Amino acid sequence: MAEETLFTKIIKHEIPSNIIYEDDTVTAFTDINPKAQHHILIVPHKPIPSIAEVQPEDEQVLGHLLVVARKIATELGVNESGYRLVVNVGRDGGQEVPHLHVHLLAGGRLGGLGFPQA
Numbered sequence: 724m725a726e727e728t729l730f731t732k733i734i735k736h737e738i739p740s741n742i743i744y745e746d747d748t749v750t751a752f753t754d755i756n757p758k759a760q761h762h763i764l765i766v767p768h769k770p771i772p773s774i775a776e777v778q779p780e781d782e783q784v785l786g787h788l789l790v791v792a793r794k795i796a797t798e799l800g801v802n803e804s805g806y807r808l809v810v811n812v813g814r815d816g817g818q819e820v821p822h823l824h825v826h827l828l829a830g831g832r833l834g835g836l837g838f839p840q841a
């Protein structure tokens with residue numbers, strides 16, 4: 724059985740958060756340290772540690788994360804104007820919480836991505 728993560732505790736309502744969407748497969752809540760006007764984390768209930776550990780049977784869950792992202796973007800009123808979805812993977816990708824999640828960032832014109840020099 725996979726280890727409980729911080730996000731599992733949020734999904735189970737064991738620690739407080741501002742949950743804006745939940746269904747049987749995913750929960751979405753506002754990021755505690757927002758990097759944009761709207762910063763939502765969309766998290767699968769299955770505690771997949773990261774994209775690096777995704778399995779073929781996770782395909783439906785991964786697709787659902789994006790369908791829910793679009794639904795939330797529509798509810799925020801940004802589906803037409805635009806937003807950014809980010810998935811950090813592993814240490815060098817800047818992933819801090821080892822439970823797969825999609826960041827939805829929106830509100831005004833977002834800055835460019837900072838790609839490091841090769």
Ligand code: 5GP
Pocket residue numbers: 729740741752753754755756757764810811817818819820821
């Ligand atoms: P990562 O760096 O793993 O891609 O993103 C983790 C995100 O989780 C960060 O943006 C961070 O601000 C957020 N975060 C960390 N701890 C908590 C928490 O206890 N509650 C909420 N709502 N967000 C958290």
